[in-house]
Amino acid sequence: MGEIGEVFPGSWAVRAGVVSAWELRKDFERVLPDVYVRKGIRLDARGRAQAVAHWVKGTGILVGFSAAAMHGTQWLDDKPAEIALSTRARPPRHVLVYRDAIPADEVCGVGGFRCTTPARTAFDLARRLDFGEAVEVVDALCNATRLTTADIERLAERHPRARGATSLRRVLPYIDGGAESIQETRTRLLLRQAGLPAPETQIRIHGPDGMTLARLDMGWRKWRVAVEYDGAHHWTDRDQRAWDIDRSAVLESLGWTLIRVSAALLTHRPRTITTRALDALRRHGADL
Structure with missing residues (x-):
């Protein structure tokens, strides 16, 4: 018997339960190593973020698209799950793993999972995505969290030599959290x-x-x-x-x-x- 995370549609809440190996084979399907969901469930971006957090057994920090999804950002269902780890790990398919030291005050908890704060999430996304996609995703993140460009700029001042700073500066003037699609x-x-x-x-x-x-x-x-x-x-x-x-x-x-x-x-x-x-x-x- 083993403990699994079962993802339910609607709230996408993760609940722990104990099932037999037979039940596991019959009623569940594996989405990541040691992570299962009930058959027929299609994980959205938030569900995939929770799944990758279970895969690393709570040792990582959800970043990028996954952190944005945890903060309620919409229109991310075609994006990969992303997580930062302090050690090397071979990622499963459709999971991006980063080795990044993230300051403690740029990490928060959402629904029992660790992820980057909205400002740090926007900072990361704006630096590494193509211009158009960066504006779209950061707009949606700002709409979901009421994050402002001033919040992102204040965080960026702490990391003046961060990779992709030029891209960030290009993106920020075009961000507007009022966009609803x-x-x-x-x-x-x-x-x-x-x-x-x-x-x-x-x-x-x-x-x-x-x-x-x-x-x-x-x-x-x-x-x-x-x-x-x-x-x-x-x-x-x-x-x-x-x-x-x-x-x-x-x-x-x-x-x-x-x-x-x-x-x-x-x-x-x-x-x-x-x-x-x-x-x-x-x-x-x-x-x-």
């Missing part, structure tokens, strides 16, 4: 790289009574120009579509111009988005 981040990054001013995110529009009439993905309050990424349901759901039409009419009555972005536009015609945004800003008085 990867597509919103990509849309905002497209606007920034086209030379447009940095848009404000999650803009609340209030009526005369002070009630919120709308919350816009991003835009420029000064010129009353907004840009919104619409997922598939905005185009296929009749009720959502009707609501969007009414909402657009309200915004137009308040002097706003709303630029709608779809997956097709963002993927195949990005210049159309930037041209429309630039034209709208100029019409509203921006000197660009």
